[in-house]
Amino acid sequence: MSEGNMRLTLKVWRQSNSNTEGGFENYQLEGISPDMSFLEMFDVLNEQLVEAKQEPVAFDHDCREGICGMCSMHINGQPHGPLQGVTTCQLHMRSFKDGDTIVVEPWRAGSFPVIKDLVVARDAFDRIMAAGGFVSVNTGNAQDANNLPIPKEAADDAFAAAACIGCGACVAACKNASAMLFVSAKISQLALLPQGQAERKIRAEKMVAQMDSEGFGACTNTGACSAECPKGITFDNIARMNREYLGAKLSSTNV
Numbered sequence: 001m002s003e004g005n006m007r008l009t010l011k012v013w014r015q016s017n018s019n020t021e022g023g024f025e026n027y028q029l030e031g032i033s034p035d036m037s038f039l040e041m042f043d044v045l046n047e048q049l050v051e052a053k054q055e056p057v058a059f060d061h062d063c064r065e066g067i068c069g070m071c072s073m074h075i076n077g078q079p080h081g082p083l084q085g086v087t088t089c090q091l092h093m094r095s096f097k098d099g100d101t102i103v104v105e106p107w108r109a110g111s112f113p114v115i116k117d118l119v120v121a122r123d124a125f126d127r128i129m130a131a132g133g134f135v136s137v138n139t140g141n142a143q144d145a146n147n148l149p150i151p152k153e154a155a156d157d158a159f160a161a162a163a164c165i166g167c168g169a170c171v172a173a174c175k176n177a178s179a180m181l182f183v184s185a186k187i188s189q190l191a192l193l194p195q196g197q198a199e200r201k202i203r204a205e206k207m208v209a210q211m212d213s214e215g216f217g218a219c220t221n222t223g224a225c226s227a228e229c230p231k232g233i234t235f236d237n238i239a240r241m242n243r244e245y246l247g248a249k250l251s252s253t254n255v
């Protein structure tokens with residue numbers, strides 16, 4: 001990790017667990033390289049805290065390559081910080097200036113309770129996926145691709161929806177803490193492909209029911225979710241989810 005000469009003030013949310021109140025702590029950092037990632041900068045902070053025999057800041061991370069969706073910091077009021085299409089792990093300190101004060105908070109949503117410091121529980125997303133975000137047909141061996149024709153546009157849209165990494169930035173960005181962008185991406189990637197047709201109707205109903213029972217808010221079409229999504233999941237997925245849900249409801253109630 002290269003040495004640098006940036007000096008920063010960090011205001012970091014510290015909270016012992018979901019049952020205690022949290023608050024901001026100020027930290028001074030020196031020698032930060034513009035080439036460090038935001039998480040590497042936090043590694044430096046934690047080394048400093050451990051050396052001073054203080055509790056390091058808990059934060060989520062895994063791949064540090066923008067793939068896994070684990071990193072989740074709310075930086076200066078924006079999920080994943082100031083750049084578009086970038087996760088916190090791929091944000092670099094060159095996006096900030098020497099002398100900056102940076103405010104770092106956890107995702108703020110009732111359905112994502114704080115576990116500790118910057119780590120929130122996102123298992124509500126796992127339960128939504130378990131409710132219907134899968135294909136349960138026995139697919140056997142991989143077929144020759146030409147045996148299963150898929151229109152190019154549908155394949156492209158399914159692929160784009162499948163780029164969702166489930167980080168929860170959409171929920172954190174939404175004033176209603178709505179999870180509709182996430183759920184709609186997961187429904188879309190299966191509804192658009194032949195493999196997803198067998199459970200298409202019950203999938204939308206079950207996933208939406210689970211989303212509602214988890215306490216996520218409604219969508220009021222502000223589009224903040226899509227604007228802040230690090231993977232560029234588009235708003236039209238929500239329209240597709242609404243169509244899927246309505247179609248499922250109409251056919252299940254024989255209206």
Ligand code: FES
Binds near residue numbers: 070071089
């Ligand atoms: S740590 Fe995996 S996406 Fe950021």
